Amino acid sequence: MTASEDHLDPALRAEALSSLLIERGLIDEATVNNFIKTYEQSVGPLNGAKVVARAWTDPEYAGRLLADGTAAIAELGFKGPQGEHIVVLENTPGVHHVVVCTLCSCYPWPVLGLPPSWYKDPAYRSRMVREPRAVLAEFGLELGEDVAVRVFDSSSEVRYMVLPMRPAGTEGLSEAELAALVTRDAMVGVAEAAAP
Amino acid sequence: MTGPGHADPAYLLDASGPAAPPRDNGELVFRAPWERQAFGLALALTDGGLIDWEDFRQALISEIGDWEAAHPSGEGWSYYERWLRALERVAGANGLVGPGAVADRAAQLAALPPGHDHE
Numbered sequence: 001m002t003a004s005e006d007h008l009d010p011a012l013r014a015e016a017l018s019s020l021l022i023e024r025g026l027i028d029e030a031t032v033n034n035f036i037k038t039y040e041q042s043v044g045p046l047n048g049a050k051v052v053a054r055a056w057t058d059p060e061y062a063g064r065l066l067a068d069g070t071a072a073i074a075e076l077g078f079k080g081p082q083g084e085h086i087v088v089l090e091n092t093p094g095v096h097h098v099v100v101c102t103l104c105s106c107y108p109w110p111v112l113g114l115p116p117s118w119y120k121d122p123a124y125r126s127r128m129v130r131e132p133r134a135v136l137a138e139f140g141l142e143l144g145e146d147v148a149v150r151v152f153d154s155s156s157e158v159r160y161m162v163l164p165m166r167p168a169g170t171e172g173l174s175e176a177e178l179a180a181l182v183t184r185d186a187m188v189g190v191a192e193a194a195a196p
Numbered sequence: 197m198t199g200p201g202h203a204d205p206a207y208l209l210d211a212s213g214p215a216a217p218p219r220d221n222g223e224l225v226f227r228a229p230w231e232r233q234a235f236g237l238a239l240a241l242t243d244g245g246l247i248d249w250e251d252f253r254q255a256l257i258s259e260i261g262d263w264e265a266a267h268p269s270g271e272g273w274s275y276y277e278r279w280l281r282a283l284e285r286v287a288g289a290n291g292l293v294g295p296g297a298v299a300d301r302a303a304q305l306a307a308l309p310p311g312h313d314h315e
Contacts, residue, residue: 008302010277011230016301017284018233020293026246032236035243039235040225081239081249103257105275114225114235120275122264 039114047078048111048161049182052193053175055088056166066090069161073111082159083110087152089189090163095148098136098189099160100128106154108161112184119188129153139190162189170196231276238283247286255282 021027051073055062065072069086073079086108089097101107102125107115118124128135132149136142143149152160164186170178173196185191226232241247259278267273287293 008299008306010234010274010280011228012302012305013284013298014230014233014237014280015305016298017280017287017293018237019305020297020301021237021241021287024292026292027237027240027244031243032233032240035239036232036236040232081242104253104260106253117227117275122260122270122273 044113045184048187049179051076051111052163052182053179055163056178057175078110080110083108085157086159086161088161088163089152091165095150096143097150097152097162098132099152100125101154102129106159108159111161112187141191162187164193167193167195234276234280246292247290252282252286255285
């Protein structure tokens with residue numbers, strides 16, 4: 001590629017690619033827009049929060065979730081692209097999990113939506129593996145020395161999601177109230193579930 | 197299963213009620229219209245069986261790796277630029293667009309008078 005080519009505005013390149021594909025009848029705009037709309041408006045971390053809340057309130061569901069994440073998540077109706085082979089990592093008082101994708105940005109779309117910009121950033125992807133405690137501290141999560149930190153690198157087919165610990169003092173809350181405590185960051189492992 | 201595979205994503209929706217979504221913890225998923233477009237094109241091409249998702253993912257890994265090697269400071273990073281380049285690469289390899297066609301068309305679009313709406 002030439003230097004001038006490299007400096008063409010990506011907006012023009014995207015429009016160029018789109019128009020070429022539409023002219024050849026390979027795609028139609030409605031399908032493209034439908035995917036965009038779905039991921040902008042409908043698929044997001046609230047799906048994952050509902051999975052977590054169910055696992056907190058139903059031990060049998062939690063067992064199924066840890067045994068086969070994709071299947072247990074599909075029980076709640078969440079499936080689709082990037083949802084194959086979801087592995088759920090359970091945080092405990094002694095072990096904290098955090099997720100990264102060092103090579104690209106694999107991410108479990110059906111439960112978390114599309115990844116935030118920091119998840120895709122080169123610095124996050126390289127540093128989380130090398131110095132997870134330091135990076136977690138930058139997110140505001142200080143873990144005690146007695147807590148082991150395990151970093152999981154999403155690979156070609158496995159996409160990880162963290163099952164955070166249920167906060168203390170939430171015994172009386174409903175499943176919907178519990179779901180409201182579960183943030184995207186808690187399910188990536190850079191935060192804990194919020195206290196009510 | 198090689199990737200996205202449903203023309204109608206309605207099956208993904210959690211239609212309404214209290215479950216209907218604060219979706220992204222307040223963060224915009226796409227920062228510019230062309231990012232949305234690049235995202236939607238990749239899913240539509242995969243959905244139509246015109247590209248293989250794993251081929252695309254490998255191209256994306258390669259684009260990201262090349263960029264990072266050439267930009268050790270990380271300055272100028274744009275995930276969706278890498279995404280778009282990977283998509284162009286796979287579309288070209290699969291014969292969906294001719295060699296140089298995207299750049300040629302982009303240059304034509306750039307030369308259009310202001311106010312042209314690309315229709």
